[in-house]
Amino acid sequence: MNAPRHDRPAGWLLGHVAGAPVVVARSWPLAAVVLTFVFAPAAATWTTGGGALPYVVAFAFVVLLFASVLVHELAHGLVGKARGEQPDAFVLTLWGGHTTFRSVAATPGTSALVAVVGPVASIALAGAFLLVSNHLAPAGSLLQTLLWAGAAANGFVGLFNLVPGLPLDGGRVLEAGVWAVTRDRHRGAVVAGWAGRAVAVGLVLVVLGRPFVLGLTPDLVTVAWAALIGAFLWSGATAAIRGGRTGRVVQTLTLRTVGRPAVVVGAQASLAHARATAAAAQAAEVVVLAPDGRPAAYVDTDAAARVPAELAGTTNVVAVATPLPVGATVDGALEGDALLRALSDASRHGPVIAALVDGRVVALVRTADVVAALRG
Template sequence: MSAPRPDRRSGWVIGRVAGAPVVLAPSWLLAAVVLTLVFTPSVRTWTGTGGGVLPYLVALVFVVLLFASVLVHELAHGLVAKARGQQPREFVLTLWGGHTTFGGAAPTPATSALVAVVGPVANLLLAGGFLLLADHVAPDGSVLRAMAWAGAVANGFVGLFNLVPGLPLDGGRILEAAVWAGTGDRHRGSVVAGWTGRVVAVGVVLLVLVRPYVTGGTPDLVTVAWAALIGAFLWSGASGAVRAGRTGRVVDAMTITTVGRPAVAVGVRSSLAQARATAAAAHAAEVVVIAPDGRPAAYVDADAAARVPADLAGSTDVLAVATPLPMGTVVDGSLTGDALLAALSRASANGPVMAAVVDGRVVALVRTADVVAALRR
């Protein structure tokens, strides 16, 4: 599975491909141990071996091969993405298999779909290779033949399951790209594929729980636990896609008008009365105090200003009721969408209130809380 993510997770870097690190997450060790223990009884059945260390070693080798197949899947995503101009940031093997992260989203629906589909295709090709090994190379009844068959089945399942059309699976990314191409709206694609992913998550759990009853049995506790974990993982990823799609629409429509409060500028020597009159004339909600060098230096604290009686406003210096604006809390008010959000994010690191300027003129005051509220809406 693939997704743009901002930060590299902790883990061990075991190499670099396409300019990106290959990372083993700590959770991979847990997965390797658990899967080795889970597969060991099957290895005994396949090979006819009894106790001892050999079945565990064979199971461990199979688990390593399985994760190697997952890595091939992820490398396919990254290599094709780089060929299409989308730089991979890291390849990570985790408890849930793996994922590829990128520095940004795919630029076109075609790139998104192509990057998504090559992962499952790589697994299906591996499944074919393992099948040929089992049928034409490995001796009958050998450990190699059993492992080759297991590799073919595992890769075939991973390839086909990832093509199911629901995020966070690769098939969901393909569906997202199709909706994006058909409507011109990337975010609608995310919402549609996210909702489909939720249906898939519920369907996986129901299939595991209901199928044993249909065949006259009952689901065992381990199977139910795995189904619940996988269903929860899929539901979480699908829900994240729905939220991301809705938030993306808000970001695309974001302007200083939608997140800021209209503001006017006054000089540092102005009185509170002058500031009030200037704001009233411009129908502005905020007042920004400009330093002698032309930099927005402070903003009037509405609560502090409200406590000043009207008859004292003329003799009250505006700085007496103002809060300083730290350096770096000025943004370009002509920006929109992702560019505006990125500028606000950088400026908010210096202070929670920012002045927006267009052509050297203060047009608005933006509070981080208002931006967060807009994104949530």
């Protein structure tokens, strides 16, 4: 699985590949312990010894499994880099692993190729394990059994990840296909997200329903794993749907959709003059300019409303204004993702931002309005 990201995730650094850190998340030890105990009963059938030996073998299998996951993720990153998409981090987590990139894929073809190469790498590993176990490992040995188990695990991971539904790699391929046909990346994410929800529900139904069809009682451990994996898939699919819808909003983001038209007055103007200027221009906001022409403050509408009409002519506009910090400005000509990034940078200075076009203040943007727009 892959997604854009910019911050290095927390965890233990193993090294760097393709200019990106390889990180073991702090949740990994928990996964290793849990999986060791889960696989220990099976490992006991592979060995003739008792005591701690099955747990040692189970832990070795867990390490082999996570090493295979790392190969899967490195395949994503290396092919992505070859296609011009710089990987940001390779991360081993509680749920396996993921690869993050500094930007989203530029074309449907690149997105599909980067996605599909991970499952292909897992299937290739399965073949390699089978080859070594059948031709190099001693017949009937513990090593051969471990290699067979590694082949089965990698084969399952590769084939399962090809299922067409986000957050699986097959879902990314489906997303790219819809994107290529409709020329709408965000529609692809929504379609693949709904497919992922169907996969999550289908997985749980199959795991729970199959024993009943065969007249058996579902195994509690199997039910728990199915529920956890189903919940993980549902959560990832839901995030993909939400991201697709938000992305579509961002794509159409303009100053017209999130800005409130504003007029400007000097710092010596009265509140009455500011009200008249705004009314004449049918503007919702008033910005106060500093002597050097910089937007220095904006009129607090609540404070201004409390000033009686008979006192507005003698009330200086600065008395009902809130300062605008230096840097709380944005280029109002920007659109889409560029505008959102600029607003995000400017919002670090304050929740209200002055939008300028050709050096003139034309609107105020409130971060609350931007959040409301992104939520649809």
